[in-house]
Amino acid sequence: MKTNPDQMFVATTSFATTIDGTRYMVRANKTRVRAGHVLLKGRETFFKPVEEELAAFETATAVPGEKRERVTPPAPSKKRTPPRRKKK
Numbered sequence: 001m002k003t004n005p006d007q008m009f010v011a012t013t014s015f016a017t018t019i020d021g022t023r024y025m026v027r028a029n030k031t032r033v034r035a036g037h038v039l040l041k042g043r044e045t046f047f048k049p050v051e052e053e054l055a056a057f058e059t060a061t062a063v064p065g066e067k068r069e070r071v072t073p074p075a076p077s078k079k080r081t082p083p084r085r086k087k088k
Helices: none
Strands: 010-011 014-021 022-026 032-035 047-049
Touching: none
Parallel strands: none
Antiparallel strands: 010 032, 010 047, 014 022
């Protein structure tokens, strides 16, 4: 599989596997891996490329002289809840 090394993939099927003594539990539509990850080798059919843009996160350390910016995650959607019924 020849792809961009920063390309992300999401699992399309849930499965469990052991690779070099390490047990991996993969959940469909939840588990994401980067191109070249050991889980992709021989299991490419269980993953699809991630289409949406992933948010950039702040790095743990800054290079000397570098100013870091805070990234604000998108606001959650406003979900309407039905009004409570009054007790009689």
